[in-house]
Amino acid sequence: MRKKFAGVVIPCVLLVGCSAERAYKDETERLDNKEFEVVYEVTGSNVKDLTYGVGDRKKESSETVENPTLPWSKTVTMKGIATAPSLSLILGESGGKAECVIKVNGKEARRATATGEFGTATCVAVSPAGHGS
Known part of the structure; x- marks a missing residue:
């Protein structure tokens, strides 16, 4: 059971990190065009x-x-x-x-x-x- 749980948590953490990085890039681009x-x-x-x-x-x-x-x-x-x-x-x-x-x-x-x-x-x-x- 631990392996399944650990396998689910790691991709979620990576997904959240990727999502935050994309949001940061989008906001920076928006401000650079202001x-x-x-x-x-x-x-x-x-x-x-x-x-x-x-x-x-x-x-x-x-x-x-x-x-x-x-x-x-x-x-x-x-x-x-x-x-x-x-x-x-x-x-x-x-x-x-x-x-x-x-x-x-x-x-x-x-x-x-x-x-x-x-x-x-x-x-x-x-x-x-x-x-x-």
Whole structure:
């Protein structure tokens, strides 16, 4: 009798484990396809260049703008639970002051300020894909 019982329990445990793994993969795929709007903004003076993130977890990349006209803004659509919107800037040799802001789905997510000669600021936000799903 023990052999029959043991033989039934092991496949059930494996089946439950496989089912949980499949559910996890399905949920991860659903969240990786969830889109959100990102607005990048830069204000101030003497920004030499700025770099901002675009894409999604599978094709995340960045774009650079040299000597941007300020104020500067860009709206992009991103997707995925592991995608992190990012914006960085560097000031020129003569210094200055500039601020970067990331808004995700209309709400401010990050803000940073750069000052002085070759000052830098970096903002990185969290994907909202897993929140309130």
